[in-house]
Amino acid sequence: MSATYLGFLLSRHSRDRNGYNELSYWLASEMGAVKLIPATQPLVMFIPQDQLTTALACLSELNPRFTYKDLKMRSFDLEFMSAFYFRTSHDFHRAQELLRRKLVTVLEADIRPAERYLMERFVKGAVEFTGTPVQRKGYVELQQAQLKPAALPDNLVDKIKQISLDIECSEHGELYAIGLYSFSPAYCPDGQPFKRVYMIGEAPEKDVAQDPESELLIHWVADEKSLLLALQAFVISYDPDIFIGWNVINFDFRLLAQRATFHNLKLALGRGGQNLHWRDGRTPQQQGFLTLHGRVVVDGIDSLKxxxxxxxSFSLENVAQEILGVGKDTDDVDNRMEQINHDFHFNKVKLAKYNLQDCVLVWDIFVKTRLLDFLLLRSQLTGLELDRNGGSVMAFTNVYLPKLHRAGYIAPNLRESGVMASPGGYVMDSFPGLYDHVIVLDFKSLYPSIIRTFKIDPVGLLEGVQNPTEAIPGFRGGLFDRNKHYLPDIITELWAQRDQAKRDNDAARSQAIKILMNSFYGVLGSGGCRFYDTRLASSITMRGQEIMQTTAKWIEEQGYKVIYGDTDSTFVLLDAAKFTDGYSGSSADRGLQADRMGAELSAYINQQWQQLLREDYDIDCFLDIEYEVHYHKFLMPTIRGLDKGSKKRYAGLVHTKDGEKLIFKGLETVRTDWTDLAKMFQMELYHRVFHNIAVEDYVLEIVEKTLAGEFNDKLVYRKRLRQELALYVKNVPPHVKAARAADEKNRQLGQPLRYQHKAWISYVLTLNGPEAVEHQHSVLDFEHYIEKQIKPIADGILPFIGLSFDLITDQQMGLF
Incomplete structure (x- = not known):
């Protein structure tokens, strides 16, 4: 009897070999790197039985390289299906082409065989496997392996061999150095981090890099080809499971692949001697595709998103400052190319330290955010590969398809066109004003709870429409079976896991489950999902609208006023009469009374929903509204230039255990296209208004100091160029004008062009138009900043206290 082992999936592959399609799976395991090769599996597609004669005639030239079998399974159109099986992917894809020409319907042919094998066995991240191990060079291989789902091992992150990688290069892409860093227990048994930089050049006579106190070890190589070979030797020797980095796939590994091609090298960075394989995206802007057998490359930017x-900004400098409170050791982060070139030629040790620092910052960000824990948990929940970005549709397919098959159905194909849009979430017209004491009641995971309560599910819809008498009604003709469904049960299980994660203070697991649960509506409401049906999506969003409107009605029947509602949150004004002694008393007393009212109101609404759903639908209610926050002061602004209340924009003052805190939603302070002056002004102005402090002198002071040039350092705009500079033709916004002028100046000075291929630009508005900060030579346009940055913020709140920007400044402006 074969022994049983435990591992975690790193990569999965499929290829034709010896007349069959061979699947292989690489794992990190308790016995090191493992390659599993299951028994050969046929590739399968499904065809309606009423098209069987046409299909067989089409495929006659492929005989006998396929077999077929009639099934009792049906399509979503309720047609009985036949399964067609092929030995090789070559024949499989050839058959698809032949059938497509004859307009034969083919279902589920787009599901990759390596994915199908796993999902049909409910295998996701952790794997229990059996087989007879054979030692290969650098790994263990198991032929005829059998895979089963397994629980996620404890402290898995500590057992996986991780390396942070970063390269330094010229503006033309020639490699200078490759930095590597790890604090993984697998590499650091003595508790000291692993640090290494491979650098082109000769060691200086006094090599400070070899000083033990520098904790940096530079390996010197003769040229770029030697640098690539040194990296290959390192990977073979140290055998990492995971590379992490910053834009590491589309920059570092793309460049490594390009330079290897330039030197006619095949970089064997994969396990089993497999070469790194790179495939460019369809456009220069599109992310390329990296294949690395037995290893995973995880990008920090994509993973954080x-x-x-x-x-x-997702620059390493900005994210490191935000998360770690530290940044890069350089004078000019945005324009460091010149410094890198200089250091490579004149101070290689300094460049090595800079190179290594990027590796360390990435590592520390991953640790601080527990990013790899999150990705491992996401993989365990969804079956997605660790390096898969987004992937909500694939995650849903992985989870749902095997259950669908066991219910006797074959999944539909993606719709190519004609997808009907579904209604969005509920957003109530707001009542603008400056209020005392507003509380927010929030439905806990509203859309997942609607799915769970009303049994919204693709199979449930099919069964409900066939048996409408006992079905739960949805919207737009949707009817859902009370008993035959899967998605509500999946959510119930995930909900319980998230509650446990919260009790365990496991933030990474809780976040992974929350994202997965909340993605289910987005998937069902997306035309990019094979299960999309407007009856499904509308039965979620329109039910949500009904729930929010009914909840607001019940709240107002209790004597409160609802001033705003948004998707799952209801904003309730606490009238003075609701407090035991009006608005008098301490702030703490008001807070306690507001908390009590919020809790009582939530309990009442929950009780109402439980009763209504039992009486009207005879179903259990999983809706749960919670008291979320109490704003002691709250502003709901108007739409700029109108009297109508805005949506998704507000500000409020809350009291926390750490003191008072201003909360802004959708206003200038939290937007990236406003200057630091605007953000500073808004914070202080709202603070004064919320505390009934006179504002006239403050507004005048800000205007006066702006005109006097005292805030020049706070007048910088920072915006991203989202496409090639040359592609801006019809609409040329200020930051593009600044970028073009700056690069023209760079060209004149013989400096590298910074903005041609997308970048962030910092610029100011001057009397001669927009100018990049590094090439500013004109006088700032102070009137622009007053009219476009200060005045709009002031007039967003001042009218609610009987003032306006013009009223305050008109009599004073002539003095400036």
Missing amino acids: TATYNFP
Whole structure:
């Protein structure tokens, strides 16, 4: 009897070999790197039985290289299906082409065989496997392996061999150095971090890099080809499971592949002696595709975005400052190319330290955010590869398809066109004003709870429409079976796991589950999902609208006023009469009373929904509204230039255990296209208004100091060029004008062009138009900043206290 082992999936592959399609899976395991090769599996597609004669005639030239079998499974059109099986991917794809020409319907042919094998066995991240191990060079191989799902091992991050990689190069792409760093227990048994830089050049006579106190070891190589070969030797020797880095796929590994091609090298960076394979995207802007057998390359930027982090800029410098409170050791982060070139020629040790610092910053960001923990958990929940960005549709398919098959259905194909848009979330027209004491009641995971409560599910829809008598009604003709469904049960299981993660203070697991649960509506409402049906999506969003409107009605029936509602949050004004002694008393007393009212109101709404859903639908209610926050002061602004209340924009003052805090949503302070002056002004102005402090002198002071040039350092705009500079033709915004002028100046000075291929630019508005900060020579246009940055903010709040920017400044402007 074969022994059983435990591992975690790193990469998966499929290829034709010896007349069959061979699947292989690389794992990090308790016995090191493992390659699993299961018994050969046929590739399968599904065809309606009423098209069987046509299909067989089309495929006659492929006989006998396929077989078929009639099934009792049906399509979503309720047609009975036949399964067609092929030995090789070559024949499989050839068959698709032949069938397509004859307009034969083919279902599920787009599911990759390596993915199908795993999902049909409910295998996701962790794997329990059996087989007879055979030692190969650098790894263990198991032929005829059998795979089963397994629980995620404890402290898996510590057991995986990780390396942070960063390269330095010229503006033309010639490599200078490759930095490597790790604090993985697998590499650092003595508790000291692993540090190494491979550098082109000769060691200086006094090599400070070899000084033990520098904790830096530079390996000198003769040229670029030697540098690439040194990296290959390192990878073979140290055998990492995961590379991490910053834009590491589309920059570092893309460049490594390009330079290897230039030197006619095949970089064997994969396990089993497999070469790195790079395939460019369809456009220069599109991310390329990296294949590295047995290893994973994880990009910090994409992973943070997947984990729902958001920053004004995802540059390493900015994210390191935001998360770690430290940045790069350089004078000019945005324009360091000149310094890198100089250091490579005149101070290689300094460049090596800079190179290594990038590796360390990336490593520390991953540790601080527990990013790899999050990705491992996401893979365990969804079956997605660790380096897969986004992937909500594929995650849903991985989780749902095997259950669909067991229910007797074959999944539909992606719709090529004609997808009907579904209604969005509920957003109520707001009542603008400056208020005392507003509380927010928030439905906990509203869309997942709607799916769970009303049994919204693709199979449930198919069954409900066939048996409408006992079905739960949805919207736009949707009917959902009370018993035959899968998605509500999947959410119930995930919900329980998230509650446990919260109890365990496991933030990474909680976040991974939250993102997955909340993605289900987005998937069902997306035309890019094979299960899209407007009846599914509308039965979620329109039910949400109904729930929010009914909730607001019940709240107002209790004597409160609802001033705003947004998707799953309801903003409730606490009238003075609701407090035991009006608005008098201490702030703490008001806070305690508001907390009590919020809790009572939430309990009442929950009880109402439980009763209504039992009476009207005879279903259990999983809707759960919670009291979220109490704003002691709250501003709901108007749409600029109108009397109508705005949406998704507000500000408020809350009291926390750490003191008062101003909260801004959608206003200038939290937007990236406003200057530091605007943000500073808004914070202080709102503070004064919320605390009933006179504002006239402050507004005049800001205007006066702006005109006097005292805030020049706070007048910088920073915007991103989102496409090639030359592509801006019809609409040429200020930051593009500044970039073009700056690069023309760079060209005249013989300096590298900074802005041609997308970049961030810092610029100011001058009397001669926009100018990049590094090439500013004109006088700043102070009137622009007053009219476009200060005045709009002032007039967003001042009218609510009987003032305006013009009223304050008109009599004074002549003095400036």
